Amino acid sequence: MEERLFATEKHGGRALYRLHAVTVFLGICLLLCYRATHVPAAGSGGRAAWLGMLAAELWFGFYWVITQSVRWCPIRRRTFHDRLAARFGERLPCVDIFVCTADPRSEPPSLVVATVLSVMAYNYPPAKLNVYLSDDGGSILTFYALWEASAFAKHWLPFCRRYGVEPRSPAAYFAQSDEKPRHDPPHALQEWTSVKNLYDEMTERIDSAARTGNVPEETRAKHKGFSEWDTGITSKDHHPIVQILIDGKDKAVADNEGNVLPTLVYVAREKRPQYHHNFKAGAMNALIRVSSVISNSPIILNVDCDMYSNNSDTIRDALCFFLDEETGHRIAFVQYPQNYNNLTKNNIYGNSLNVINQVELSGLDAWGGPLYIGTGCFHRRETLCGRRFTEDYKEDWDRGTKEQQQHRHRVDGETEAKAKSLATCAYEHDDDTRWGDEVGLKYGCSVEDVITGLAIHCRGWESVYSNPARAAFVGVAPTTLAQTILQHKRWSEGNFGIFVSRYCPFVFGRRGKTRLPHQMGYSIYGLWAPNSLPTLYYAVVPSLCLLKGTPLFPELTSPWIAPFVYVAVAKNVYSAWEALWCGDTLRGWWNGQRMWLVRRTTSYLYGFVDTVRDSLGLSKMGFVVSSKVSDEDEAKRYEQEMMEFGTASPEYVIVAAVALLNLVCLAGMAAALDVFFVQVALCGVLVLLNVPVYEAMFVRKDRGRMPFPITLASVGFVTLALIVPFF
Numbered sequence: 061m062e063e064r065l066f067a068t069e070k071h072g073g074r075a076l077y078r079l080h081a082v083t084v085f086l087g088i089c090l091l092l093c094y095r096a097t098h099v100p101a102a103g104s105g106g107r108a109a110w111l112g113m114l115a116a117e118l119w120f121g122f123y124w125v126i127t128q129s130v131r132w133c134p135i136r137r138r139t140f141h142d143r144l145a146a147r148f149g150e151r152l153p154c155v156d157i158f159v160c161t162a163d164p165r166s167e168p169p170s171l172v173v174a175t176v177l178s179v180m181a182y183n184y185p186p187a188k189l190n191v192y193l194s195d196d197g198g199s200i201l202t203f204y205a206l207w208e209a210s211a212f213a214k215h216w217l218p219f220c221r222r223y224g225v226e227p228r229s230p231a232a233y234f235a236q237s238d239e240k241p242r243h244d245p246p247h248a249l250q251e252w253t254s255v256k257n258l259y260d261e262m263t264e265r266i267d268s269a270a271r272t273g274n275v276p277e278e279t280r281a282k283h284k285g286f287s288e289w290d291t292g293i294t295s296k297d298h299h300p301i302v303q304i305l306i307d308g309k310d311k312a313v314a315d316n317e318g319n320v321l322p323t324l325v326y327v328a329r330e331k332r333p334q335y336h337h338n339f340k341a342g343a344m345n346a347l348i349r350v351s352s353v354i355s356n357s358p359i360i361l362n363v364d365c366d367m368y369s370n371n372s373d374t375i376r377d378a379l380c381f382f383l384d385e386e387t388g389h390r391i392a393f394v395q396y397p398q399n400y401n402n403l404t405k406n407n408i409y410g411n412s413l414n415v416i417n418q419v420e421l422s423g424l425d426a427w428g429g430p431l432y433i434g435t436g437c438f439h440r441r442e443t444l445c446g447r448r449f450t451e452d453y454k455e456d457w458d459r460g461t462k463e464q465q466q467h468r469h470r471v472d473g474e475t476e477a478k479a480k481s482l483a484t485c486a487y488e489h490d491d492d493t494r495w496g497d498e499v500g501l502k503y504g505c506s507v508e509d510v511i512t513g514l515a516i517h518c519r520g521w522e523s524v525y526s527n528p529a530r531a532a533f534v535g536v537a538p539t540t541l542a543q544t545i546l547q548h549k550r551w552s553e554g555n556f557g558i559f560v561s562r563y564c565p566f567v568f569g570r571r572g573k574t575r576l577p578h579q580m581g582y583s584i585y586g587l588w589a590p591n592s593l594p595t596l597y598y599a600v601v602p603s604l605c606l607l608k609g610t611p612l613f614p615e616l617t618s619p620w621i622a623p624f625v626y627v628a629v630a631k632n633v634y635s636a637w638e639a640l641w642c643g644d645t646l647r648g649w650w651n652g653q654r655m656w657l658v659r660r661t662t663s664y665l666y667g668f669v670d671t672v673r674d675s676l677g678l679s680k681m682g683f684v685v686s687s688k689v690s691d692e693d694e695a696k697r698y699e700q701e702m703m704e705f706g707t708a709s710p711e712y713v714i715v716a717a718v719a720l721l722n723l724v725c726l727a728g729m730a731a732a733l734d735v736f737f738v739q740v741a742l743c744g745v746l747v748l749l750n751v752p753v754y755e756a757m758f759v760r761k762d763r764g765r766m767p768f769p770i771t772l773a774s775v776g777f778v779t780l781a782l783i784v785p786f787f
């Protein structure tokens with residue numbers, strides 16, 4: 061028996077957690093019992109409101125049970141790089157790396173190439189690395205940036221190797237200026253300075269091209285690839301472009317130390333207005349095909365253009381799973397968490413995925429594997445192309461090496477031409493290959509990643525979650541409220557869309573023989589969107605009833621109050637503890653609670669409504685790329701952790717109205733505290749949570765304050781809610 065290449069460990073403290081969960085569960089049962097047995101008589105004022113509370117609490121109880129699946133027995137993986145090295149040496153498989161970008165304005169080319177350089181510089185035999193950049197913007201600016209990067213790589217890669225640079229994104233590395241190699245020999249500092257200058261100059265050229273929107277004529281003469289843009293093409297209407305900028309097999313192309321370089325390919329698949337391009341899923345599928353004629357590696361790593369590699373050993377880390385003799389053959393993909401480098405200390409928009417990263421994905425890992433979350437994920441090419449799991453499946457780890465040898469004998473132009481033909485619109489359309497359905501990433505869902513991963517799990521494969529101490533990938537989180545709301549709308553809509561489609565985890569998953577807790581885990585995200593309705597109800601109705609003197613909870617002196625208080629306190633204390641354990645601050649947790657409310661009442665509500673409209677055929681799914689840049693003024697407020705309401709957006713009306721309504725109800729309540737204890741507490745917490753919203757409405761003077769029309773509209777809605785006699 062050979063030693064395993066990775067180990068699996070259980071998180072500690074589970075007995076305690078389960079005890080907590082059981083008591084909360086009992087509390088939920090008791091509280092529902094009270095609700096069901098104390099319904100006001102027909103005709104009395106609060107009956108409808110009461111039944112609504114019952115429905116909301118039934119939902120919350122059910123959803124809470126769903127979330128237990130990932131907390132029951134989370135696990136952690138540990139890999140043994142030394143064993144991998146001892147067993148395989150440099151006899152490692154080829155790896156294709158896909159980087160996706162879509163728009164040079166919201167994703168600046170200089171950011172994109174920093175990511176590309178970081179993945180070219182992996183601590184891995186360069187002859188076995190092939191990097192593909194998919195540019196859905198079809199932009200000459202991005203192509204130009206990549207061409208610059210292909211030249212800079214000749215300095216950057218040897219520099220990284222020689223000094224063990226970390227992280228290997230030049231942007232991230234040079235940003236940490238205290239990293240100057242002080243203790244190294246004097247020439248190290250000299251080299252550091254010269255590489256930094258080269259990098260700064262390159263970035264300046266790329267950025268200035270991006271500013272002016274075109275590439276200087278004399279530069280365009282330097283590479284044949286620029287001629288693709290001679291005929292004035294637009295991002296939505298252009299021919300397929302495939303340019304091999306570095307051919308790793310060409311011995312004449314080497315870095316400044318004479319080593320081979322990774323293959324580097326620019327791809328902009330064909331776009332025509334009459335063909336739907338299927339967003340990122342379409343881009344990924346084009347890359348799968350294009351790469352199959354150039355390198356055809358058995359392993360594919362995919363990253364978003366803002367997710368640079370922060371750990372140069374990650375490929376070896378992932379291979380510890382795939383190459384493990386005992387269970388490696390079951391693993392379809394290895395997912396790494398999404399970490400961000402632009403979060404502020406207290407996480408004003410609740411964008412750190414800490415709890416998802418540390419708890420939920422680890423929890424899913426115990427039941428069959430984490431979701432595929434679109435970036436930082438290593439796939440087997442075969443599973444991505446639709447293969448079912450069979451116990452006797454044997455990967456051909458030499459594939460790719462063979463293809464590359466064949467390809468060496470072919471003329472470069474021929475490969476490019478073949479690749480182009482695979483990146484046309486007509487290819488998927490004419491050829492009945494079932495791309496986007498059985499083959500490749502799935503189409504028609506705004507979380508193409510999650511649905512694709514689910515299909516892979518249902519074909520019998522497992523996945524693995526790896527979260528090494530040094531983060532494998534680091535990217536950019538949205539820095540404004542509007543961007544955050546937008547991103548969560550896309551996510552909640554996509555996941556709910558899956559839940560109500562034929563891919564519903566409980567139906568499709570069962571057929572695929574995934575386990576019930578695994579299906580529940582998927583449903584945590586699938587049911588984000590419908591959470592909006594009970595949450596909105598809970599944030600509005602009890603407060604309104606407080607104002608109007610309708611009690612909805614047991615009195616302070618009633619023993620029935622105990623389960624309500626216990627569930628509320630225990631659940632929130634646990635959630636705060638969990639957040640702290642995952643690395644958030646207490647204030648960050650508190651901000652997270654506010655964002656939880658905001659997301660549920662805006663993004664998730666919109667996601668819910670749009671999914672319903674979608675399934676009635678009234679709207680079409682979209683994918684709005686989130687911006688990775690913000691203007692200076694906005695960026696400053698983000699640093700100061702002030703919420704950004706500057707650009708009016710209809711969602712803010714909901715945020716402002718809910719906040720205002722609770723303030724009015726708390727101020728105007730005319731009720732006895734003992735009868736209304738829970739309602740006062742609930743309303744009070746909502747008001748406290750919303751303090752930053754009141755500031756934005758009534759106090760702040762900066763450009764990020766709540767726009768006046770929004771405040772006005774929310775006042776209108778609140779007045780309406782107060783005068784219409786609902787209850």
Ligand SMILES: O=c1ccn([C@@H]2O[C@H](COP(=O)(O)OP(=O)(O)O[C@H]3O[C@H](CO)[C@@H](O)[C@H](O)[C@H]3O)[C@@H](O)[C@H]2O)c(=O)[nH]1
Pocket residue numbers: 160161162163167194196338339340343363364365366433434435506507508509547550551554683684685686687
């Ligand atoms: O038509 C498109 C649209 C987007 N993208 C790329 O998709 C990636 C993700 O887009 P982004 O706007 O950054 O969305 P996020 O919300 O940050 O993305 C998360 O959620 C997506 C699904 O909604 C996943 O695809 C991503 O991997 C995951 O990081 C970016 O690299 C884009 O360039 C394309 O290539 N083509």
Ligand SMILES: [Mn+2]
Pocket residue numbers: 364366535536686
């Ligand atoms: Mn992103």
